[in-house]
Amino acid sequence: xxxxxxxxxxxxxxxxxxMKYSTGVARVIHSPLYRYTxxxxxxxxxxxxxxxxxxxxxxxxxxxIGPIYEMLRISLLSSYPxxxxxxxxxxxxxxxxxFSEKLYWMPLLRSFxxxxxxxxxxxxxxxxxxYYVAKVVATGNRSRALLLLLAPFWAGEIIRIFSVIMxxxxxxxxxxxxxxxxxxxxxxxxxxxxxxxxxxLVYMVCLYMLLPLYSAIEKIPxxxxxxxxxxGAGPFTRFRRIILPLSRDGIVSGCSLVFLTCMxxxxxxxxxxxxTTSMFSETISSFFHGASSRWPAGAAFAMIMLAASLxxxxxxxxxxxxxxxxxx
Amino acid sequence: MRAMFHDWPGLALKSxxxxxxxxxxxxxxxxxxxxxKDASFISFPLGNLTIDWYxxxxxxxxxxxxxxxxxxxxxxxxAIATVIGVWIAMLIGSLRGAAQYVAFAVACLxxxxxxxxxxxxxxxxxxxxxxxxxxxxxxxxxxxxxxPFVVVMVLTRLRSMPGNLVDAARDLGADSIVTFFxxxxxxxxxxxxxxxxxxxxxxxxxxxxxxxxxxxxxxxxMLIFARVQSGMSPEINVMATLVLVVTAVVGLYxxxxxxxxxxx
Numbered sequence: 001x002x003x004x005x006x007x008x009x010x011x012x013x014x015x016x017x018x019m020k021y022s023t024g025v026a027r028v029i030h031s032p033l034y035r036y037t038x039x040x041x042x043x044x045x046x047x048x049x050x051x052x053x054x055x056x057x058x059x060x061x062x063x064x065i066g067p068i069y070e071m072l073r074i075s076l077l078s079s080y081p082x083x084x085x086x087x088x089x090x091x092x093x094x095x096x097x098x099f100s101e102k103l104y105w106m107p108l109l110r111s112f113x114x115x116x117x118x119x120x121x122x123x124x125x126x127x128x129x130x131y132y133v134a135k136v137v138a139t140g141n142r143s144r145a146l147l148l149l150l151a152p153f154w155a156g157e158i159i160r161i162f163s164v165i166m167x168x169x170x171x172x173x174x175x176x177x178x179x180x181x182x183x184x185x186x187x188x189x190x191x192x193x194x195x196x197x198x199x200x201l202v203y204m205v206c207l208y209m210l211l212p213l214y215s216a217i218e219k220i221p222x223x224x225x226x227x228x229x230x231x232g233a234g235p236f237t238r239f240r241r242i243i244l245p246l247s248r249d250g251i252v253s254g255c256s257l258v259f260l261t262c263m264x265x266x267x268x269x270x271x272x273x274x275x276t277t278s279m280f281s282e283t284i285s286s287f288f289h290g291a292s293s294r295w296p297a298g299a300a301f302a303m304i305m306l307a308a309s310l311x312x313x314x315x316x317x318x319x320x321x322x323x324x325x326x327x328x
Numbered sequence: 329m330r331a332m333f334h335d336w337p338g339l340a341l342k343s344x345x346x347x348x349x350x351x352x353x354x355x356x357x358x359x360x361x362x363x364x365k366d367a368s369f370i371s372f373p374l375g376n377l378t379i380d381w382y383x384x385x386x387x388x389x390x391x392x393x394x395x396x397x398x399x400x401x402x403x404x405x406x407a408i409a410t411v412i413g414v415w416i417a418m419l420i421g422s423l424r425g426a427a428q429y430v431a432f433a434v435a436c437l438x439x440x441x442x443x444x445x446x447x448x449x450x451x452x453x454x455x456x457x458x459x460x461x462x463x464x465x466x467x468x469x470x471x472x473x474x475x476p477f478v479v480v481m482v483l484t485r486l487r488s489m490p491g492n493l494v495d496a497a498r499d500l501g502a503d504s505i506v507t508f509f510x511x512x513x514x515x516x517x518x519x520x521x522x523x524x525x526x527x528x529x530x531x532x533x534x535x536x537x538x539x540x541x542x543x544x545x546x547x548x549x550m551l552i553f554a555r556v557q558s559g560m561s562p563e564i565n566v567m568a569t570l571v572l573v574v575t576a577v578v579g580l581y582x583x584x585x586x587x588x589x590x591x592x
Contacts, residue, residue, distance in 0.1 A: 063471075064435070071445075126348075206352075260442050264441075264443035266535070299449075306442070309442055
């Protein structure tokens, strides 16, 4: 009788051996091919480190750091992509170009203002909502209340921007409603103005504020609120003295995320803005399109934007994040 | 009555919450409503309703092609980003102290860099490594964007894993590879699933990276963007509505599955 068939011997051990080999993983592990290759590597100490760290380290260096490093390098060259006969030189001219013309630095200032305003508005609007879901809604209904807020964000950037047009266009819902109730006779120009951009930005990014705020507020123990209420603190005092300080982490990460996202938007100002509201993303992209593409200048501008946004967020974290001291 | 008056902050918060929900849903509902409009321009009130635009869109070759292309890119992105994301999370989970901090910061870098800058830097990068714009470049860009989210989700779950599970497997003679596939990976299952759904949504929604890395074949967001720029028509509403319905179904199904597994 052939060895290894489960009828052989009829005893339990053979059955057990059969069971052991019945999974795909077990069959692979016990094959000589595995034992002499991957298995051997896994037994060897440095082999384990290589298995664990090899792919992640190469990936992160190449794909996470690589593009940013390349952008920095290109931004210091006089010409790129390489052309035959043209020697690329090391230069700071691309950075100097930014400061030379209002046409260039004005959009960055504008991006900066839009992003700041959108961040502030989002914080003020979303905070009560996050608080309501985290602390007022009963625990059982919490995930449902949160889901209702998350669901619209599955739609995606372009569709959400497009839906804002439905609301704000000259023949859109708001203008038609205003005319019907007799408040205006002629449509108010809302689309292609700074109002529509700000509105669209807030509509696009409020999720990034909601989630950090929610998880920070949810962690505040209810007993603290009860204790302060027992000691006679009114709703306003409780908010100012307990909830606000303890949700500081959420405020910092929410604001940083929203600000960085707003700085980097590209489609929203194109679809919702007009010629006088162009943002820095459009300035950068103009260097990469058309016949006169000047990549090094575009790269330098992108570096300036990256540095400006990261420095702002860093300062914000220092100022608002403050000391990491905790009372408990 | 008195109880109601006493709870005025709660009541105010509740009404504010529902106002906010209305704010989130109103533009999207209007968009869906206009997709049934019986005229070739977008305006209110709607007037007569029709499903003619739907009939037109589902015969639109460009739209169907964009759907296929988007799904293909999203699937490839999800597969690659999940593997790399889990791998990076395993590495970070095994590090200690400053090394862990640095690795985590580098892993999250692509999620923090503003979208536009990420797109530009990738555009420069693929030129350096001589990769033409097109499908491969788009997938690469989407994977770079999606990996940090997988890392964060998987790492959160990894940190809640009892260490003695791995020790037990090692004591019983499993090598580190076997332990990973038979013990750690199944434990990470729900987080990986959540990460995959997130990758799918991220990739199919992405505009700015696709815009700079793509060739002539448009994905859905690019197609809708191009149509919006070239002139409004309820056709765009139909496309957006169809995408909305599909993503909502995927999202709700994922939500249902994760909740069911959490209860178990």
